[in-house]
Amino acid sequence: MTTTFWKGHGTGNDFVIVDRPEPLTSGQVRWLCHRRFGIGADGTLQALRAGDVADWDGDPDLWFMDYRNADGTIAEMCGNGLRVFARHLAQTGRITGGEADVATRAGVRHVSLHDNGDVSVTMGTVHVTDNDVTIEHQGMWWPAHKVDVGNPHAVVVTDHTTVAALNLDESPTWRPRSAFPEGVNVEFVEQLDGHTVSMRVHERGSGETMSCGTGTVAVAATMATRTGRRGPWTVHVPGGHVIVTLSPGDDGYDAVLTGPAVILATGEVTLPED
Numbered sequence: 001m002t003t004t005f006w007k008g009h010g011t012g013n014d015f016v017i018v019d020r021p022e023p024l025t026s027g028q029v030r031w032l033c034h035r036r037f038g039i040g041a042d043g044t045l046q047a048l049r050a051g052d053v054a055d056w057d058g059d060p061d062l063w064f065m066d067y068r069n070a071d072g073t074i075a076e077m078c079g080n081g082l083r084v085f086a087r088h089l090a091q092t093g094r095i096t097g098g099e100a101d102v103a104t105r106a107g108v109r110h111v112s113l114h115d116n117g118d119v120s121v122t123m124g125t126v127h128v129t130d131n132d133v134t135i136e137h138q139g140m141w142w143p144a145h146k147v148d149v150g151n152p153h154a155v156v157v158t159d160h161t162t163v164a165a166l167n168l169d170e171s172p173t174w175r176p177r178s179a180f181p182e183g184v185n186v187e188f189v190e191q192l193d194g195h196t197v198s199m200r201v202h203e204r205g206s207g208e209t210m211s212c213g214t215g216t217v218a219v220a221a222t223m224a225t226r227t228g229r230r231g232p233w234t235v236h237v238p239g240g241h242v243i244v245t246l247s248p249g250d251d252g253y254d255a256v257l258t259g260p261a262v263i264l265a266t267g268e269v270t271l272p273e274d
Contacts, residue, residue, distance in 0.1 A: 001271045005032075006088055007039060008263040010080030010119075012210030012239020016041040017088050021048070026072030027274040033070035039269065042206045043078065044068045045085050047094065050103040063089055064103040069205025077106035077150035079213020083119040083261035086111035091263055106150025117262070123214070123255040124150055126221040126246075133179045135186055137172035144174070144186075145222045149255075152184045153218035157226065163190040163200050168208040187215045189222070196234045197223060210239030217255045220244035224253060 006017040016032045016039050018024060024032070024044060033041045045067055051060025065085045067078045086102065089095045090113055098113045112120045131143040135156050144154040154174055172186045183204035190198045199219050201212040220233035224246055230253070232245040242259035 001273070002268055003271060004266065005039065005269045006263055006266045007041070008084040008088065008261065009239070010083045010211065010213065010261045011237055011242060011259055013080035013212060014041045014210075015043055015045050015081055015084050017045045017047075017084070019047065019092075021052070023048070023066060024068065024271075025274050026068075028271050029068045029072040030070070031272050032269070041070065042203070042209045043070055043075070043081060045081055045088070047085070047089065053103070056103065058103060058108060059101075062101055062103040062108065063094055067104070069203070070207075071205040073205045074105070075151055075205065077104055077123075077214055079121060079123060079149075079215075079217060079257045080211055080259070080261075082109060082111065082121045082213065083257070083259060084263070086113060086119050086121065087261040087263055104150070114258075117260055118258050119261040120256055120258040121213075123217050123257050125249040125252045126217055126255050127252040128218075128221050128225045134175045135172050136174070137170075137186075138167060145225070146179060147218035147222060149214040149217050149221075151214055152180050152182065153187060153215060154180070154184050155187045155189060155218050155222040157189045157191070157222065163188050163198050166200060168200060168202045171202055171204075171207070185212060185215050185218075187212070187219050189219050191223065192236070194227075195229060195231050196236070198236045200238065211237040211242070213242070213257055213259070216242050217244050217257055220246060221253050221255065 004019040050062040050064040127148040129146040142156040147153040216235040246253040
């Protein structure tokens, strides 16, 4: 089964975009994302019409971002993926005029493409909960903020730990286990100045990645809650940096994520049957 693909990234968080009407199987996602036997990526993106997605009850004519983690599991949202997805939609003529609404499993998001190569995406309302989760990693324990960005995050502000020194090859664990029954993305954060932080992340289903868009938003909202400063926040990640702008929302912050989105290559690939 041969299909067209694109390879793209947002601050080093990379994706394989597949152009076919049928959803990918978990096995196909794992194969595509494998960095030795496939194309290699942190996840896959697929453009479907929202009306063809089960349980979607909104505008059926919107383009729907079907995002899968590298292990084949479905994720609710991906901020870097959404920027790359918007770039793909524009380059393939699916959207025109530089702005559009896009359907995701976390709801409808608005995308805006800028002349400098950046893409801004609305991220919905971000909810931050006080320290009621504990993260364990490498024999150390940290209190964490539980943050909902349409997908689950645990944000650790490492006041006495250098983020660059952490080994994130293995997934951190958390307590209580019931806090994240479907798994969680864990961000470790070091504040650099009044509105700038450095972040590394272990993403559920993908491991450590060079960036996590929803993670940068979770971090900015956490820092705003801790400091009272809404920003904008500059979040440095191993793959570059993004800007997160926050405004008061319903029981949280309304967030806009801005950063680069690049399509690197296109070609054809023969997918395994599963």
